Amino acid sequence: MSCGDPHETDCGEVLDHLYEYLDSEMPPLDRDKFQHHFEECSPCLEKYGLEEAVKKLVKRCCGSDDVPTDLRAKVMGRIDLIRSGQTVPEHDVTATTQES
Numbered sequence: 001m002s003c004g005d006p007h008e009t010d011c012g013e014v015l016d017h018l019y020e021y022l023d024s025e026m027p028p029l030d031r032d033k034f035q036h037h038f039e040e041c042s043p044c045l046e047k048y049g050l051e052e053a054v055k056k057l058v059k060r061c062c063g064s065d066d067v068p069t070d071l072r073a074k075v076m077g078r079i080d081l082i083r084s085g086q087t088v089p090e091h092d093v094t095a096t097t098q099e100s
């Protein structure tokens with residue numbers, strides 16, 4: 001993902017370290033660099049906002065419980081479908097399939 005414009009910090013680098021930024025697990029100098037990137041790159045800012053919202057939702061729903069590994073992938077997949085305008089399945093994507 002990139003807006004196509006050159007940046008001091010590459011979009012790929014920002015997205016590769018997005019969770020370190022979200023979790024405040026990077027040095028202040030790097031955080032400042034990322035903040036500057038978000039100010040000039042709307043696609044990365046949008047991705048940051050989406051990831052931040054998912055993180056808050058999971059925290060609110062799961063509290064201090066560990067998040068199941070596949071839950072985030074399912075939620076993000078459904079969000080991607082909605083954003084791309086594709087038909088979204090009616091079934092609950094967070095439900096686990098049970099074998100007969």
